[in-house]
Amino acid sequence: xxxxxxxxxxxxxxxxxxxxxxxxxxxxxxxxxxxxxxxxxxxxxxxxxxxxxxxxxxxxxxxxxxxxxxxxxxxxxxxxxxxxxxxxxxxxxxxxxxxxxxxxxxxxxxxxxxxxxxx
Amino acid sequence: xxxxxxxxxxxxxxxxxxxxxxxxxxxxxxxxxxxxxxxxxxxxxxxxxxxxxxxxxxxxxxxxxxxxxxxxxxxxxxxxxxxxxxxxxxxxxxxxxxxxxxxxxxxxxxxxxxxxxxxxxxxxxxxxxxxxxxxxxxxxxxxxxxxxxxxxxxxxxxxxxxxxxxxxxxxxxxxxxxxxxxxxxxxxxxxxxxxxxxxxxxxxxxxxxxxxxxxxxxxxxxxxxxxxxxxxxxxxxxxxxxxxxxxxxxxxxxxxxxxxxxxxxxxxxxxxxxxxxxxxxxxxxxxxxxxxxxxxxxxxxxxxxxxxxxxxxxxxxxxxxxxxxxxxxxxxxxxxxxxxxxxxxxxxxxxxxxxxxxxxxxxxxxxxxxxxxxxxxxxxxxxxxxxxxxxxxxxxxxxxxxxxxxxxxxxxxxxxxxxxxxxxxxxxxxxxxxxxxxxxxxxxxxxxxxxxxxxxxxxxxxxxxxxxxxxxxxxxxxxxxxxxxxxxxxxxxxxxxxxxxxxxxxxxxxxxxxxxxxxxxxxxxxxxxxxxxxxxxxxxxxxxxxxxxxxxxxxxxxxxxxxxxxxxxxxxxxxxxxxxxxxxxxxxxxxxxxxxxxxxxxxxxxxxxxxxxxxxxxxxxxxxxxxxxxxxxxxxxxxxxxxxxxxxxxxxxxxxxxxxxxxxxxxxxxxxxxxxxxxxxxxxxxxxxxxxxxx
Numbered sequence: 001x002x003x004x005x006x007x008x009x010x011x012x013x014x015x016x017x018x019x020x021x022x023x024x025x026x027x028x029x030x031x032x033x034x035x036x037x038x039x040x041x042x043x044x045x046x047x048x049x050x051x052x053x054x055x056x057x058x059x060x061x062x063x064x065x066x067x068x069x070x071x072x073x074x075x076x077x078x079x080x081x082x083x084x085x086x087x088x089x090x091x092x093x094x095x096x097x098x099x100x101x102x103x104x105x106x107x108x109x110x111x112x113x114x115x116x117x118x119x
Numbered sequence: 120x121x122x123x124x125x126x127x128x129x130x131x132x133x134x135x136x137x138x139x140x141x142x143x144x145x146x147x148x149x150x151x152x153x154x155x156x157x158x159x160x161x162x163x164x165x166x167x168x169x170x171x172x173x174x175x176x177x178x179x180x181x182x183x184x185x186x187x188x189x190x191x192x193x194x195x196x197x198x199x200x201x202x203x204x205x206x207x208x209x210x211x212x213x214x215x216x217x218x219x220x221x222x223x224x225x226x227x228x229x230x231x232x233x234x235x236x237x238x239x240x241x242x243x244x245x246x247x248x249x250x251x252x253x254x255x256x257x258x259x260x261x262x263x264x265x266x267x268x269x270x271x272x273x274x275x276x277x278x279x280x281x282x283x284x285x286x287x288x289x290x291x292x293x294x295x296x297x298x299x300x301x302x303x304x305x306x307x308x309x310x311x312x313x314x315x316x317x318x319x320x321x322x323x324x325x326x327x328x329x330x331x332x333x334x335x336x337x338x339x340x341x342x343x344x345x346x347x348x349x350x351x352x353x354x355x356x357x358x359x360x361x362x363x364x365x366x367x368x369x370x371x372x373x374x375x376x377x378x379x380x381x382x383x384x385x386x387x388x389x390x391x392x393x394x395x396x397x398x399x400x401x402x403x404x405x406x407x408x409x410x411x412x413x414x415x416x417x418x419x420x421x422x423x424x425x426x427x428x429x430x431x432x433x434x435x436x437x438x439x440x441x442x443x444x445x446x447x448x449x450x451x452x453x454x455x456x457x458x459x460x461x462x463x464x465x466x467x468x469x470x471x472x473x474x475x476x477x478x479x480x481x482x483x484x485x486x487x488x489x490x491x492x493x494x495x496x497x498x499x500x501x502x503x504x505x506x507x508x509x510x511x512x513x514x515x516x517x518x519x520x521x522x523x524x525x526x527x528x529x530x531x532x533x534x535x536x537x538x539x540x541x542x543x544x545x546x547x548x549x550x551x552x553x554x555x556x557x558x559x560x561x562x563x564x565x566x567x568x569x570x571x572x573x574x575x576x577x578x579x580x581x582x583x584x585x586x587x588x589x590x591x592x593x594x595x596x597x598x599x600x601x602x603x604x605x606x607x608x609x610x611x612x613x614x615x616x617x618x619x620x621x622x623x624x625x626x627x628x629x630x631x632x633x634x635x636x637x638x639x640x641x642x643x644x645x646x647x648x649x650x651x652x653x654x655x656x657x658x659x660x661x662x663x664x665x666x667x668x669x670x671x672x673x674x675x676x677x678x679x680x681x682x683x684x685x686x687x688x689x690x691x692x693x694x695x696x697x698x699x700x701x702x703x704x705x706x707x708x709x710x711x712x713x714x715x716x717x718x719x720x721x722x723x724x725x726x727x728x729x730x731x732x733x734x735x736x737x738x739x740x741x742x743x744x745x746x747x748x749x750x751x752x753x754x755x756x757x758x759x760x761x762x763x764x765x766x767x768x769x770x771x772x773x774x775x776x777x778x779x780x781x782x783x784x785x786x787x788x789x790x791x792x793x794x795x796x797x798x799x800x801x802x803x804x805x806x807x808x809x810x811x812x813x814x
Contacts, residue, residue, distance in 0.1 A: 009163070009167065010130075010133060010167045011129060011133055012127075012130035012133055012174075013171060013174055015129065016174065052170075054162075054167075054170075055163075056160070056163060068293065075292050075293065075296075075297065076295050077295035077296070077297075078295050082170075083166070083173055097290055097293050097295070098295075099294050099295035099296065099353070100356070104170055105173050105174040105175075105176070116304055116307070117304035117350070117353070118295070118296070118300060118304075118353065119300070
């Protein structure tokens with residue numbers, strides 16, 4: 001069982017992801033943007049993060065970049081889960097050292113598989 | 120499945136919020152206002168709708184949102200200048216998207232009428248190639264959905280040994296990978312052995328962030344090679360992975376299954392970019408986002424969705440408790456032997472707490488009128504197009520909160536009144552210019568709290584109500600007699616008369632067999648009233664007043680003719696003893712009562728209610744506000760006190776009684792009628808200037 005932080009500004013998708021993770025027996029933390037996610041990261045030290053890209057205040061890439069500077073995020077597996085497909089965004093994701101890039105809609109089994117694999 | 124529907128309904132709720140925000144942002148932008156953050160917020164709204172649509176597989180919505188998003192992305196990255204014309208296309212696109220969302224919600228796959236038109240407009244302004252634009256989103260979804268099935272028809276494979284080498288790159292650790300976790304997870308695929316190669320350097324040269332070793336992983340498995348490759352895919356970006364054993368690759372071309380590794384994307388830099396033009400670095404435009412969105416997001420993260428029925432149950436329970444408490448308090452005052460002060464205090468405290476409880480419960484049901492108001496600009500826009508008139512809708516007080524039942528019921532009457540204003544009020548552009556008015560008409564829709572009521576005003580700067588035509592129609596229909604011409608105000612009222620509609624002949628917009636009488640009826644059902652003020656040539660304003668809650672109200676209990684009645688406290692200004700007042704008899708047999716230098720008309724409640732002028736009583740005057748015609752004094756027998764009463768509808772069991780808004784159960788178990796003062800006074804003809812329109 002791992003503690004996974006799910007970040008998405010769309011409530012429906014956030015809940016969907018959370019329920020998928022809970023079904024896999026994981027502890028779920030929630031945040032609706034990068035700023036909240038950073039707070040959760042510092043306070044609750046998750047084992048893994050799955051984050052949306054486009055969000056208000058601080059987007060997924062900025063969040064990962066900031067999180068990598070935190071002790072709790074230095075070597076944390078952090079996946080981006082997004083509908084974006086643009087190459088430069090993927091390049092940027094690599095630059096900020098995102099662990100992986102997943103496209104919505106997600107396959108619950110795949111998500112759970114990755115959590116088991118990475119966290 | 121049930122859960123899935125739950126997500127969907129949540130998604131739709133969010134969609135409506137997002138679309139309302141989108142309209143706001145686009146409105147602002149198309150008027151030349153807003154800043155980078157407004158554009159970003161608009162983009163995100165479209166993007167979020169698309170994301171949700173993709174998750175639930177609403178194909179039409181996905182492909183439309185995709186084109187819309189692409190155009191918004193161009194606006195966001197300053198590759199497309201937001202002119203007024205483009206703003207209008209975007210607004211229309213917002214409308215189409217709203218319709219698509221509604222269709223998806225209703226399970227209909229109908230295509231909105233103007234989808235094609237707006238889509239091509241979007242493609243035109245966005246300079247998109249129609250094929251890539253519309254096709255872009257759909258295959259993306261299909262491809263990912265199909266990916267897992269790619270190898271299902273794999274021929275039978277025997278257990279064999281597969282050896283992979285894994286050489287971590289410099290970013291392996293810092294991208295969140297951990298070889299130990301990898302090995303552990305690989306056991307699920309029958310990893311049987313791991314061999315380390317390479318050497319750990321001397322401590323001086325050792326960099327703890329970089330992995331100096333490589334590994335050979337030995338699998339003994341019958342699973343297809345593609346599965347193992349898929350397992351390694353997530354590491355592709357930061358490590359070199361090679362298959363050391365030889366095996367023939369499966370014939371099916373390997374679909375880049377998820378996760379699309381960052382490295383793989385890197386190796387084919389041109390492939391996926393075709394459908395999306397290069398966008399600005401998102402990191403650049405994000406840091407400007409501040410408080411505007413902050414509020415919304417915190418609200419979302421801390422809200423709880425509850426079924427309305429559960430809250431209704433709570434409201435009813437609180438109502439019952441209020442009645443029980445009132446009974447308890449009454450018993451206590453009646454029982455004069457009880458000198459137990461503590462008991463009295465406790466009952467008082469309970470009463471306060473109950474009131475708080477009731478207010479809190481009502482606050483749960485309260486919702487800002489924004490959800491209804493935000494649909495209205497679209498109504499006005501549509502009508503502008505249809506009627507060839509130009510008008511702008513200005514909203515004020517959108518954050519005023521009203522009971523949620525009221526909100527749901529408001530959309531229809533508001534839409535109808537706006538139609539009415541557009542159709543009959545606002546003049547055509549040429550006519551307006553000729554009249555010296557601004558070419559574009561203005562309709563203001565505002566809401567505010569006043570005491571225990573909510574006031575909604577729709578005001579336009581059009582031509583006002585054409586009294587001559589209204590009168591002519593009314594005479595034709597035998598509603599009024601030609602010999603006794605009604606006063607101008609009475610003519611204005613006629614538009615609310617059932618069966619009166621000048622519209623049917625005049626236009627196709629508001630004359631669909633529904634008149635303003637339907638609006639009035641609807642508002643009445645909500646316990647409200649509707650009035651009009653006409654300024655011929657300058658415009659008309661319609662005022663709707665609604666009770667804040669439909670369940671509980673503060674009332675003043677009085678007796679008259681031996682019966683108890685409740686007056687809504689919101690109508691009561693003060694109560695005075697008549698013996699302390701100066702009375703003045705007028706020649707027409709009416710009486711005026713002096714109150715602080717002002718003379719108010721004294722009206723006997725007994726007479727209004729048709730009770731005999733019995734002896735005794737008649738000692739109190741309650742000064743009440745008629746809302747439209749100033750204050751009057753209502754003569755009653757006695758005043759009993761002030762209390763919260765639970766409103767029980769009469770209509771459910773009997774029928775609507777004019778002048779009575781409902782009934783309640785008093786503390787002693789008796790039933791008392793709650794009087795609707797303005798309606799009652801109009802009914803009795805006691806109102807000096809009958810501008811009140813609810814009879």
